[in-house]
Amino acid sequence: MKADITIDCMGLYCPMPIVNTTRQMKAMQPGQVLEVMADDEGIKQDMPNWAKMTGNEFLGIEEEDGKYRVFVRKG
Amino acid sequence: MAEKEKMTLILFSGEMDKALAAFNIALGGAASGMDVTIFFTFWGLNVIKKNEGSIKSKGVMRNMLNFMNRGGAKRLPLSKFHMMGMGKAMMQGLMKDINFPQVDELMRTAKELGVKFIACTTTMGMMGIGKDAFITGVDSYAGVATYIAEARQSSINLFI
Numbered sequence: 101m102k103a104d105i106t107i108d109c110m111g112l113y114c115p116m117p118i119v120n121t122t123r124q125m126k127a128m129q130p131g132q133v134l135e136v137m138a139d140d141e142g143i144k145q146d147m148p149n150w151a152k153m154t155g156n157e158f159l160g161i162e163e164e165d166g167k168y169r170v171f172v173r174k175g
Numbered sequence: 176m177a178e179k180e181k182m183t184l185i186l187f188s189g190e191m192d193k194a195l196a197a198f199n200i201a202l203g204g205a206a207s208g209m210d211v212t213i214f215f216t217f218w219g220l221n222v223i224k225k226n227e228g229s230i231k232s233k234g235v236m237r238n239m240l241n242f243m244n245r246g247g248a249k250r251l252p253l254s255k256f257h258m259m260g261m262g263k264a265m266m267q268g269l270m271k272d273i274n275f276p277q278v279d280e281l282m283r284t285a286k287e288l289g290v291k292f293i294a295c296t297t298t299m300g301m302m303g304i305g306k307d308a309f310i311t312g313v314d315s316y317a318g319v320a321t322y323i324a325e326a327r328q329s330s331i332n333l334f335i
């Protein structure tokens with residue numbers, strides 16, 4: 101999946117990946133896709149829930165060796 | 176989106192671990208688009224006391240209390256295994272290990288995301304401390320009616 105912007109949340113735990121996602125999203129345009137790189141497993145459930153609450157679209161998650169690449173489209 | 180949902184937290188405790196939990200939840204709420212208010216009351220006021228300088232109060236008893244109960248985000252003890260600060264230092268080491276922010280950093284992020292801080296004036300009166308005892312991030316000073324007014328419109332309400 102292709103993203104417009106990628107942020108690195110590797111090594112960060114809840115709530116920081118969500119907080120950093122919120123910060124980044126504020127600077128983006130609707131329709132743009134954000135990729136969040138993370139290794140805290142909580143992100144698997146947190147990001148879809150966060151997207152639902154904030155009116156953004158959760159596009160999917162790619163998992164490899166305990167590392168996650170999460171994609172969200174700004175609503 | 177429609178009108179923002181609200182979250183109200185009461186932070187009654189003045190310990191580091193409980194403050195971490197409170198700010199973690201507050202940040203989650205704010206990041207999820209909620210209006211978040213934290214009421215700091217009783218020992219919880221220690222969390223928003225400034226770290227530097229002395230805290231002025233009136234009378235011998237209150238001076239003694241504020242000497243023993245200095246507070247400040249950097250001075251909060253652990254609720255368990257504090258061990259005169261040794262346990263706390265170890266816990267802070269573990270937090271650093273996983274890049275987890277300290278209380279004062281979480282507090283700054285909370286302010287950045289628009290979390291509202293309200294200090295309880297009853298506790299301030301009882302402990303004899305004024306507004307000059309607190310950090311600049313405190314938005315207002317109020318009592319229980321203000322809490323009720325906020326809490327009754329909140330979908331999440333916690334006492335920590």
